[in-house]
Amino acid sequence: MSREPMDAAAIASAVAGRECSAVEVVSASLERIDAQEPRLNALITVLEDQALERAAFIDGQVASGNDPGPLAGVPVVVKDNLCTRGIRTTCGSRMLENWKPPYDAAVVEKLEGAGAVIVGKSNMDEFAMGSSSEHSRFGPVSNPRDPSRVPGGSSGGSAASVAAGYVPIALGSDTGGSIRQPAAFCGVHGLKPTYGAVSRWGLIAFASSLDQVGPLSRSVVDAALTMDVISGCDPRDSTSKGGGFPRFIEGALNPYVKGTRIGIVREFREGVLEQPLAKAIEDAALALGESGCAMAEVSLEESVTFGLPCYYIISPAEASSNLARFDGTRYGLRMDAQDFVSQLLLTRGAGFGDEVKRRILTGSFVLSSGYYDAFYATALKVRKKICAEFDRAFTSADVILMPAVSSFPFKKGNFDDDPVGMYKSDLFTLPVNLAGLPGMTVFTGLERSGLPTSVQLVAPRWQDQRLIKCAAVIEKKFGRPPVACGGCI
Amino acid sequence: MEIDDKIVKRAAALSGIEIEDEKTEAMVEFFKELVGHFQGLESCDIEGMDPFFDPGGSPYPLRGDEPVRWEDSDKALEAGALIEGTFFIVPPISGAGVPDES
């Protein structure tokens, strides 16, 4: 068996076809993790024994002639804000440093039901708040393409795990760009599905109306495979809906895009982007044109102008609410105190990092009496305007092509004294969350520096398969994301 | 809009978080900067916009009334820092907050 990290599709096929064992594949994955973790710090928990046990179980299934599932033996990493029963789930925070959930997230159930083997819980910005994966109780994550730089966030650990070849597939969560931005920074594909397409049961909530779970991968086929497994209505999540999705794998394998209208965003034409990223958009448009797509121009002026403030009112508001439950009583950190209020204050003071505190305070402020109308209620209406703008854009386009990020991955520590500065790195991703649309970062190449370029595709709600198809076309032209140097052992 | 440490202190109290004195100024600066961005929304015409975000689709079917016992309540109890028997326990509750009616 090749020592090169394999794609999920190849692994599943090899394991089911008994060309190799799940134990072999998982062992190789654990070796790569072992070798690179000191440098990357992409994982908070490595599941060595459990993973090998599970792999052995999968091999047993195969041996007995049972169907092991479409992801048989595939090692995967899930972000540490997804509950894994009996396995520490920390959200990168001291508050949940030792918390072992008594239940599995829906996506974890689905992955394991499909035969995948979870080998690690990935490092992340604390409670998913951040764009660099530097705000973690467990230390910052390094970008496998250049360890002096950030991998992006908050799913930086997941993106790095895929880029470094630990695993072919990782699950992240995306609230304002937390899958797509680290995917862009690490040079892998990253997909945020339509809001409601994937169950949030067991995803520790940051901003309930914005959060979605999605796959990061080194191939469009793998992203499609994962979407086929994890998407679907879940009665435990009242915001999830059956999308009536066609099988994504079909679109990945046979990406028919002729006649698809690609919307190029007018506002990104002039010097907003680093030149290579602007070129990536042009080249991607060309590739799509070659496959029969038509080009159109769309405007996202309101999204670009109002998206940031709108997002930074709504998401902290929901976060302040979702994180209010941490008071030391039922789970998580508890600081000793003489009375309940002191316990609450001490626990939350010690358990939350600075960025989380900033956002919680912001959230309480915009929801508070006297400020609710000016801020939160206003932001909700602005959100509707942004939705409407995308609706208008989608009358002249079927898929929008725009940047995922405006610059290359920044150096670690770059925004240490400028938290609001970091918020701006989500400019192109967060409007997509506000509108509940599906968006995907697609890798387009590596610069000589080793740093990656990418583009973002956005589709109307429930048209996620258009992303897969267009991504497949782009991937065909630019090639699959390579494993970052040092990935092979 | 005047952003000062009174506003920050109130936000902190509502959040159940205490900001140390030495960090208060930084927090006030942060608030000032962020609220400055928020005020950019004033130029957005929101006339007639309905504030409710509805992810769309047909009304979700409601859950039926079949009771189901969750088998792992003991595991949930294990996660509590202070337990007595099958109770969670908390230190005494004084004045603040909404008092007990049980």
Next chain:
Amino acid sequence: MALTFETVIGLEVHVQLSTNSKLFCPCPTDYIGREPNTFVCPVCLGLPGSLPSLNARAVQLGVKIALALGCFVSRVSRFDRKHYFYPDLPKAFQVSQLGLPLAEKGAMPIFLGGLKKTVGITRLHLEEDAGKLLHGTPDGRLSGTSFTRVDYNRAGIPLAEVVSEPDMSTPMEAREYVLSLRRIVRYLGASDGDMESGSLRVDVNVSQKCSDGRVGGRVEVKNVNSVRAMERALEYEISRQREVLLSGGQVYRETRHWDDSNGVTRGTRGKEEAQDYRYFPEPDLPPLVIDDSFIRAVEKDLPELPWEKRERFQAEWGLSSEDASTLSERLDLAEFLEGTVAHGASRGSAANWVKTEVLRILNETGLETEALPFTPRSLGALLAKVDEGSLSNTAARGVLEIMGHEGLGLEEAMRKAGIVPGGVKGDLLTEAVRGVLEGHPEETALVLSGSDSSGKKRKYLQGLVMREIRGQAPVGDVSAAIDRELDRMKGFRE
């Protein structure tokens, strides 16, 4: 001129709904007496990553109560999060309804000594219950301090909150309102409506309007755990507020607690600033859409309401206000009464018997009418006989007792009691009369000789006959039969 006052009272009543599972999760709801924290799950414990899913039956019951209260049911309503920190609130917010509640603008009649008054209902909304706190000292391990124990079995139980308009002005009206609301929710099978066990909870809002134009602040009184306690709390608080105002002081808007053992309300220590609950729409739940067919289905299920029954019993059946009230108190009793009439009894005797005999059995045994060993059909048939005179009240009572104790049907019980179908008449009656007269020759002779001037002996003999035939003939017939027999005996003598 002397200062006079007008009291303004509004009530907020929380009703636990009789669903099998909780409002937002499938945990069972029969939590009373269970071991703490065993009827819980990730949702009602508020574990990170958990999400709510709304119980359809809770919505149905909420709509049912709303319709019975004449409310307008919102076709679209929303849930909101209400934030505060307290150990019995697992998520540190309660999911409730603020801006768009389930129902609004209804009314409920209350009766005081036969007079009807209508109290407006401002709104009805759904919300989840909190856990329970138990204060006290734990085991020696944590000696020295007194900790509080928390049990989340009750967290997430569905509540309907009914808010009245401030239309009441006396403790009695408040009492009648609570009793009426309790009656309705029990009628509808929507709740046990029991204050003692906590399935019905009341918060009182009371203020004074002075004749000199001053208005006292609205005081909320919490911790009233029974109707009687509510009345006493109101009496105390009204008196306290008036005293303050009479002495020239101000009554401030505040929350006070009723201390039942000392009979006073107490302000909360160190008045904190008004709570800022930071309400915002619950993002984990889509809008609750209720369409016309849902409402029609619930409407179809509505029984005639207690006050409708009461008014009908008074107006159409001619019952007294008191009897109408007693007989409409419980739905099963009222339906038993109506069934009895439907099966042959007259309204008068049915009302009488149900209010005495049946109600007595129900109160003694604590049963519902369904569990009674006799049915409206058999009682109706029995009373029909009494009405037509073929059975005396005494005899009927005897038959009913046999039916009750031995669970026999009407025919069997009558047979056992020695009752003849169709009553005792003709030869049977003659035989019975003869038997009595022959068995009591002294008294008979006295009557025959005409020395029974007061008629006492005759009455005595008649009584014996009645007893003999178990009252199965009208008194007139028995008297005539006795006359005939006496005549015959006279004939023999002569």
